[in-house]
Amino acid sequence: MDQDRTVQAEYLKALAHPTRIQILELLNEEGRCVSNIGEKLNLKQSNISQHLGILRSRGILSLRREGGHSIYCIRDTRALEILGLLRG
Amino acid sequence: MDQDRTVQAEYLKALAHPTRIQILELLNEEGRCVSNIGEKLNLKQSNISQHLGILRSRGILSLRREGGHSIYCIRDTRALEILGLLRG
DNA sequence: CATTTAAATCATTATATTCTAATAAATATA
DNA sequence: TATATTTATTAGAATATAATGATTTAAATG
Structure with missing residues (x-):
């Protein structure tokens, strides 16, 4: 079809951006909030939030609220498998 | 890095287009020339040539000349593995 | 050699993506 | 309740991508 x-x-397309790849690498270690990712990547808050939104809209990430924070986690591990294929 | x-x-990004995915599915069966792909997909010659160029520029396809035709083949089978992951 | 055929390239237009800055919304804290 | 913090959303400008039609290049054939 x-x-x-x-x-x-x-x-x-959702995976095909250097920043989003790096976000997936970070979240593979552990779930993280937007500001934590922001410190690691040294990018603007709105930009990171947008990239996270793209990954979430494809079902690649999930989100839970915790305290005042949004914790993002990897939901669809096929994304990690694809990145693994590209490395190895 | x-x-x-x-x-x-x-x-x-090279994989992330419906036409290019379909081209890879066709070439998984056998190597094909531009006009053959054109018949199968019912798209303009220049468009197909551009898509093939994109896939080739990333090393995903290879090209050999045969008679008056350019035969394209899959060179990097990781592309097929990635598409397989997305289906399964 | 002239003509046809196959494919690549180019220019243009339309659309999509990306980043930034500003603002809004939602929650936590004083 | 007022304020601060965290995140999301929006608008705009710059850049990238995609499709079309026209042209060019290269090889094959008459």
Whole structure:
């Protein structure tokens, strides 16, 4: 089906950005909040929030609120497998 | 390294298009020339040529000339593994 | 050699993506 | 309740991507 390929393309597009790849590497260690990721990557808050939103909209990340923070975690581990394939 | 992530992102970007995914599915069956792919996908010649160029520029496809035709083949099978992951 | 065929390249237009800065919303704390 | 903190959202500008049509290049064939 062609709709499948569109969905697959959207998924890959979500992964296809250096910052989002780095976010996935960080979240592979442990769930993190936006500001924590911001410190690690040294990027603007709004930019990180947007990248997280893109990954979440594809189901790659999940979000839970904890205290005043949004904790993001990896939900779909296929993303990690794909990145692993690209490395090894 | 951040340059690695940029390369990885470029690779994923090359895969992240429905037409290019379909091209990879076709070439997984057998090597094909531009016009053959054109018949299968019913798209303009220049468009297909551009998509093939993108896949080739990332090392995903290879090209050999045969008679008057350019035969494209899959060179980097990680691309197929990634698509397999997205299906399964 | 002229013509046809196959493919690549180029220019243009339309659309999408990305980043920044500003603002809004939501929650925590004094 | 007022203020501070954290995150999300919005708007705008810059850049990138994609499709089309026209042109060019290269090879094959008459």
